[in-house]
Amino acid sequence: MQAFTIHEGMVAPLNRANVDTDMIIPKQFLKSIKRTGFGPNLFDEVRYLDEGQPGQACSTRPINPDFVLNKPRYKGVSILLARQNFGCGSSREHAPWALLDFGFRCVIAPSFADIFYNNCFKNGILPVTLPEPVIDQLFQEEADSESPYRLTVDLEKGVVMTPDGNIHDFTVDAFRKHCMLHGLDDIGITLQEADAIKAFERQYQKKNPWLFREQRFDNNTTGDNDA
Numbered sequence: 713m714q715a716f717t718i719h720e721g722m723v724a725p726l727n728r729a730n731v732d733t734d735m736i737i738p739k740q741f742l743k744s745i746k747r748t749g750f751g752p753n754l755f756d757e758v759r760y761l762d763e764g765q766p767g768q769a770c771s772t773r774p775i776n777p778d779f780v781l782n783k784p785r786y787k788g789v790s791i792l793l794a795r796q797n798f799g800c801g802s803s804r805e806h807a808p809w810a811l812l813d814f815g816f817r818c819v820i821a822p823s824f825a826d827i828f829y830n831n832c833f834k835n836g837i838l839p840v841t842l843p844e845p846v847i848d849q850l851f852q853e854e855a856d857s858e859s860p861y862r863l864t865v866d867l868e869k870g871v872v873m874t875p876d877g878n879i880h881d882f883t884v885d886a887f888r889k890h891c892m893l894h895g896l897d898d899i900g901i902t903l904q905e906a907d908a909i910k911a912f913e914r915q916y917q918k919k920n921p922w923l924f925r926e927q928r929f930d931n932n933t934t935g936d937n938d939a
Contacts, residue, residue: 713836715895719817720864721790724780725854731794732801733828737810741766747835750806751813755781781814791863793850794821799828808835818865820872822847833888834897838867840882850874867892 741753743766752770757763759781761774775782781789792811798821799807808831811819817837822844824832832839842850853874854861864873867889872880884892891897917924 713834713895713897716817716836716838716867716892718864718866718868719790719838720862721817722786722788722860722862723791723793723850723854724786724789725793725851726780727795727851729795730797730800733799733804733807733825734801736799736807737804738764740764741810742804742806747809748813750810751815754810754814755779785860788815789860790815790817791865792816792819793847793854794819795847796821796823796844798824799832800825803827803831805831805835808832808837812837820847820850820863820865833892836892836895836897838865838884838892840865840872842872842880842882846880 735755735757737750737753738756741750741756741764744750753764759776759779760770761776764770764773777783780786798819807828812835818840819832819837820840820842823841824839829839850863853876857875862875865871866873867884870882870884872882874880
């Protein structure tokens with residue numbers, strides 16, 4: 713997993729509340745578990761004018777010109793500014809996969825659904841919770857900005873910095889913060905104990921050698937005992 717320390721990037725405003733995971737990545741795209749390739753179908757049902765299907769070439773599909781990510785101003789964005797209860801609905805991990813594959817490294821909102829919030833940390837996306845008045849202010853600043861609006865998110869310091877130098881504090885659980893700063897997902901955390909795991913396996917095999925003996929069977933043996 714890619715570490716998150718300080719990220720500076722362009723902001724895309726998604727000005728709607730209760731965006732659920734089916735809107736983030738519709739259910740028909742959940743057949744793959746490769747974690748990649750979901751970016752073209754992020755927000756599929758509002759991003760395109762037709763109904764997308766797995767394997768369909770998105771480059772030839774009719775796009776919704778009113779959707780924020782289709783506007784030239786937001787090409788190359790990496791920070792999503794959202795409203796309350798972002799990521800609600802089903803607990804699909806494909807939602808952060810799609811956001812990350814599109815290019816987002818951070819989502820800023822007044823509140824998140826719990827499972828989506830946890831899944832973000834496990835996949836290298838930083839969910840930042842800020843008070844709703846601050847979110848309102850950021851939406852307004854983005855709308856008033858003549859050029860693409862940019863923010864700097866510093867995880868170590870726990871701050872979001874605006875182009876005007878305003879600083880907004882946020883908090884992250886200490887363990888999650890450590891994992892994000894060092895790029896550790898669940899597998900990475902486990903591999904930190906690789907030497908101890910190998911030592912245990914060697915000791916366990918030494919104490920229980922019969923569990924590891926190669927089983928040999930006679931081809932003529934059926935396993936039945938004739939009377």
